[in-house]
Amino acid sequence: MYSGIALYDTVCLSSKTVCELGEYFFNNLGLPIIGAGYYSILEHGDHLGEHEIIETSFSDLKAKVENGEATAFRIYSEQDGVQLWYASLGYMTSEFDGFHYIDIQYPKEIDNPDVVNEFIRVVSE
Secondary structure, three states, X not given: OEEEEEEEOOOOOOHHHHHHHHHHHHHHXXXXXXXXXXXXXXXXXOOOOOEEEEEEOHHHHHHHXXXXXXXXEEEEEOOOOOXXXXXXXXXXXXXXXXOOEEEEEXXXXXXXXXXXXXXXXXXXX
């Protein structure tokens, strides 16, 4: 079973802030960040705003977020035998999906209410 968090209307949060908070969240749940991806608009997509995710390392994602090349992204932890991810945190912006939001999924067995509450408190501030 999985737990999840969805936070909407996160337009006031910068991509850099969410990336840092995501790293904090994963570290405090004891989850290694195995990979990452950022969203990019397809120039010749079937419709306006069609996008793809470009897989990269977490360190590369942080650099792209820092210099403004990436605004919407996903970080994740993987484990053998688990599909799609063992845990993930995504940040979406209106450029790609119509509105800003954060979505997080992680296994219930590693749930830590203190980490979750602190994450939500910091995001809310």
